[in-house]
Amino acid sequence: MNFTGRRPARIVAMSGLVSLFFGMAHGMQEQRPVAQNGSDEVGAFQITGTVVSATTGAPLAQARVSLAETKNRENVASLVTNDSGHFEFSKLEAGKFALTGAKRGYISSNYDQHEQYSTAIVTGPGYGPENLVLRLTPMALISGQVFDEAEEPIRNAQVVLFREDHNAGMTRINRLSSSVTDDRGYYDFAQLRPANYFLSVTAKPWYAVHPPDASGTTNGSASQVSPGLDVAYPTTYYNGSSDSDSATPIEVKGGDRLRIDLRLNPVPALHVLVRVGEGEGNGGLFRKFPQLRKRVFDSIDYQRIDFPRLVAPGVYELTGIPAGRYTVRVEDPNTGEFEQSNDVDLIRNGQSLNDSRGEAVGSLSLSLRMSGDEPLPKQYSVSLLNTARRPVAVQQGDPSGQVSFQDLAPGKYAIYINSVTPRLSVDRTSSPAGDSFGHDVTVSPGAAVNLTAYLSTGMVDIEGVVQTKDKSVAGVMVALVPKDAEAHTELFRRDQSDFDGTFILAGVIPGSYTVVAVQDAWGFDWLKPSVLQRFIEHGQSVNIGEKARGTLHLPRPVEVQQR
Numbered sequence: 001m002n003f004t005g006r007r008p009a010r011i012v013a014m015s016g017l018v019s020l021f022f023g024m025a026h027g028m029q030e031q032r033p034v035a036q037n038g039s040d041e042v043g044a045f046q047i048t049g050t051v052v053s054a055t056t057g058a059p060l061a062q063a064r065v066s067l068a069e070t071k072n073r074e075n076v077a078s079l080v081t082n083d084s085g086h087f088e089f090s091k092l093e094a095g096k097f098a099l100t101g102a103k104r105g106y107i108s109s110n111y112d113q114h115e116q117y118s119t120a121i122v123t124g125p126g127y128g129p130e131n132l133v134l135r136l137t138p139m140a141l142i143s144g145q146v147f148d149e150a151e152e153p154i155r156n157a158q159v160v161l162f163r164e165d166h167n168a169g170m171t172r173i174n175r176l177s178s179s180v181t182d183d184r185g186y187y188d189f190a191q192l193r194p195a196n197y198f199l200s201v202t203a204k205p206w207y208a209v210h211p212p213d214a215s216g217t218t219n220g221s222a223s224q225v226s227p228g229l230d231v232a233y234p235t236t237y238y239n240g241s242s243d244s245d246s247a248t249p250i251e252v253k254g255g256d257r258l259r260i261d262l263r264l265n266p267v268p269a270l271h272v273l274v275r276v277g278e279g280e281g282n283g284g285l286f287r288k289f290p291q292l293r294k295r296v297f298d299s300i301d302y303q304r305i306d307f308p309r310l311v312a313p314g315v316y317e318l319t320g321i322p323a324g325r326y327t328v329r330v331e332d333p334n335t336g337e338f339e340q341s342n343d344v345d346l347i348r349n350g351q352s353l354n355d356s357r358g359e360a361v362g363s364l365s366l367s368l369r370m371s372g373d374e375p376l377p378k379q380y381s382v383s384l385l386n387t388a389r390r391p392v393a394v395q396q397g398d399p400s401g402q403v404s405f406q407d408l409a410p411g412k413y414a415i416y417i418n419s420v421t422p423r424l425s426v427d428r429t430s431s432p433a434g435d436s437f438g439h440d441v442t443v444s445p446g447a448a449v450n451l452t453a454y455l456s457t458g459m460v461d462i463e464g465v466v467q468t469k470d471k472s473v474a475g476v477m478v479a480l481v482p483k484d485a486e487a488h489t490e491l492f493r494r495d496q497s498d499f500d501g502t503f504i505l506a507g508v509i510p511g512s513y514t515v516v517a518v519q520d521a522w523g524f525d526w527l528k529p530s531v532l533q534r535f536i537e538h539g540q541s542v543n544i545g546e547k548a549r550g551t552l553h554l555p556r557p558v559e560v561q562q563r
Contacts, residue, residue: 001070001098001110001117001118001119001120001495001496001498001503001504002116002117002494002495002496002506043090043091043092043093044091044092045091045092045093045094045123045124045127046088046089046090046091046092046123046129046130047067047088047089047092047097047099047121047123047129047130047132048086048087048088048089048129048130048131048132049086049087049099049129049130049131049132049133049134050081050084050085050086050087050131050132050133050134051063051065051081051085051087051101051103051134051135051136052085052133052134052135052136053106053135053136053137053138054135054136054137054138054254055137055138055253055254055255059081059084059085059086060081060085060103060106060136061081061082061083061084061085062080062081062103063080063081063085063101063102063103063106063136064078064079064080064081064101064102064103065078065079065080065081065087065099065100065101065134066078066099066100066101066102067089067097067098067099067100067121068097068098068100069095069096069097069098070095070096070097070098070120071095071096073098077089087134092123093123094123094124094125095122095123095124096120096121096122096123096498096499097120097121097122097123098110098111098118098120098121099111099121099132099134101134101136102136103136105138105139106136106137106138106139107136107137107138107139107191107193107254108136109134109135109136109137111132111134112474112475112496114475114477114496114522114523115167115522117477117494117495117496118496119474119475119496119497119498119499120498120499121498121499122498122499122500127499127500129499137193137194137254137255138254138255139190139191139192139193139254139255140192140193140194140252140253140254140255140256140257140258141188141189141190141191141192141256141257141258142161142188142189142192142197142199142250142252142258142260143186143187143188143189143257143258143259143260144186144187144188144258144259144260144261144262145181145184145185145186145187145261145262146159146181146185146187146201146203146261146262146263146264147185147261147262147263147264148205148263148264149263149264149265149266153181153183153184153185153186154181154185154203154206154264155181155182155183155184155185156180156181156203157180157181157185157187157201157202157203157264158178158179158180158201158202158203159178159179159180159181159187159199159200159201159262160175160177160178160199160200160201160202161175161176161177161178161179161189161197161198161199162174162175162176162197162198162199162200162296162297163176163195163196163197163198164195164196164197164198164249165195166522166523166524166525169479169492169521169524169525169526169527169528169532170389170525170527170528171525172297172298172390173198173244173297173298174297174298174299175296175297175299176189176197177189192252193252193254194252194253194254195252196249196250196251196252197249197250197252198237198238198244198247198248198249198250198297199237199238199250199260199262200235200236200237200238200244200247200296201235201236201262201264202233202235202236202304203233203264204232204233204320205231205232205233205266207229208229208230208231208232208266208269208320209225209229209230210230210269210271210306210319210320211225211230212309212311212317212319227268230268230269231266231267231268231269232266232267232268232269232270232320232321232322233264233265233266233267233322234267234322234323234324235294235296235301235322236262236263236264236265238250238260238262240263240265242322242324244295244296244297267322267323268323269319269320269321269322270319270321270322270323270346270347270348270349270351271317271318271319271321271349271350272317272318272321272346272349272350272351272352272353273311273315273316273317273318273350273351273352273353273354274290274308274315274316274317274318274330274352274353274354275314275315275316275352275354290305290308290318290328290329290330290353291328291329291330292305292321292326292327292328293326293327293328293329294324294325294326294327295327298390299390300392303321303322303326305318305320305321306318306319306320318353321346323346323347324345324346325343325344325345325346326343326344326346327342327343327344328344328353329361329407330353330354359409359410359445359446360410360445360446361407361408361409361410361445361446362408362410362443362444362445362446362447362448362449363404363405363406363407363408363443363447363448363449364384364404364405364408364413364441364443364449364451365402365403365404365405365448365449365450365451366382366401366402366403366404366405366415366451366452366453367401367402367450367451367452367453368382368397368401368402368403368417368452368453368455369401369452369453369454369455370424370455370457371427371454371455371456371457374457375399376397376399376401377419377420377421377422377424378399379397379419379420380396380397380417380418380419380424381394381395381396381397381417381418381419382394382395382397382403382415382416382417382418383415383416383418384405384408384413384414384415384416385413385414385416386411386412386413387411387412389414389486389489391416392408392409392413393405393408397417408443409443410443410444410445410447411442411443412440412441412442412443413440413441413442413443414439414440414441414487415429415439415440415441415453416439416490417455417490421507422457422458422459422507423457423458423506423507423508423509424455424456424457424458424509425439425455425456425458425488425490425491425509426438426439426453426454426455426456427439427454427455427456428453428454429441429451429452429453429454430451430452430454431449431450431451431452432450438487439453439488439490440487456509456510457509458506458507458508458509459507459548459549459550460507460508460510460544460548460549460550460551460552461504461505461506461507461508461550461551461552462480462493462504462505462508462515462542462551462552462554463502463503463504463505463551463552463553463554464478464502464503464515464540464553464554464557464558465497465500465501465502465503465554465557465558466478466497466501466503466517466557466558466559466560467501467557467558467559467560468519468559468560472497472500472501472502472557473497473501473517473519473560474497474498474499474500474501475496475497476496476497476501476517476518476519476521476560477494477495477496477517477518477519477521477522478494478495478496478497478503478505478515478516478517478558479492479493479494479515479516479517479518479521479526479535480492480493480494480505480508480513480514480515480542481513481514481515481516481532481535481536481539482511482512482513483511483512483513485527485529485532486529489527491509491511491513493505493506493507493508497517501557508544509544510544510545510546510548511543511544512541512542512543512544513541513542513543513544514536514539514540514541514542515539515540515541515542515554515558516535516536516538516539516540516558516561517558517559517560517561518535518560518561518562518563519560519561519562519563520562520563521563524563526563535561538559538561539558540554540556540558542554
């Protein structure tokens, strides 16, 4: 069960009135339901269990437990566990329910939760959801101080926390949060889930001085500033590395209280040059600042740059830059457009950013069109992914469907539409040069690309059941794998099997797929082609036509495969 959004309701013939779906729990005023579908077993079922700590197994008293009907989340009842962590919901009708637990100091969780998925509890003849165990993981904390080379605390240092995620079957290290140190150099990150984390810290030495003649381009007298003051702190990761690829992960378990101190050591600051031509002057330069960018794990970060100084006719100087490998973008003074340089190793004073001119960046303007002239959703965003399937740009959409991306490095991109309801995918694009199927677009150097993107809408839900040895299995990851999985990760759909082994894959886009069910598949890279192919070989094929609507019931159970 995916509990991030409301699951589409199944169309069921109803007779009689529909009332509240269950009597309230112990200690709460009882509300009796009215019969549904002529059933004479109204209020005959119950759900009982215990809330425990996921790390110690100890019962948790005074935990709040909520039970909501999956077809109507507004129908919800809550109670507080007793001293032994016990809870009991009685007089329930037959149906499916989402069970959620919460307690101060613990991470709120649904029953058997993995990522945004959980297992719904089923009541009815043949099901006895009693003595359930609802596990809550205690929150973790990372805190510490940032020190300089003299073991003095650094104030106003920016500490960034990254988390290793395995969502959607691939490992990504993404920025999670940031903190600024106080006067004592302290920072903290609270309410953390168990995972591998990474830390980085960025700051400026309080005593640093960057004389304007350090690059040797002026005719003035030599600077009297000591070289020991013309320094910078490189971005530093936990373990002292200045490169994210060499950073050491921090394993955080439930309830951990970790003290992680970070230390910064100065390095000589570089003075690099930007040559713009003698006729530009102060007023004509840097309508856009030059950009120094570095790859940080699976994203891009910007090196902070002080305002450039004019050090010679047509020559500007950037100071306070740590040595390293950067991608540089410099404005062309003639066109006002950014240029994309190759990666540059900045290693010496006086090095010119203009010496490694690259290809001019481009732009992409999109006009989004829904199939059948339907209106676009009220909330959606558009992402561009590079060939490594990492997002490089994101723009929020609006009802007009006009989206624009500027300053794009030349290359191939995939256009992804991010929306909850309805689920959307780019089916084809159209330009003056012709039509192209799929979501890929190529931006040539300096090109201004204009496309109309036609969107397919997910109008089909796939329902089925997972089994092993003819027995239904709960808590299994079910994935709908598109035909060209690597190129179309946006077409994947997933769910977790409920108490009765059933699942729903909602909002499926027309196409050819394979349904697979994999035990213990959460938290590992099942999307790798070599791994995924092994599961596909034993999956169940399904085709969704262009005009398909409604619910498709799989003709046979999906056999559970082992990870």
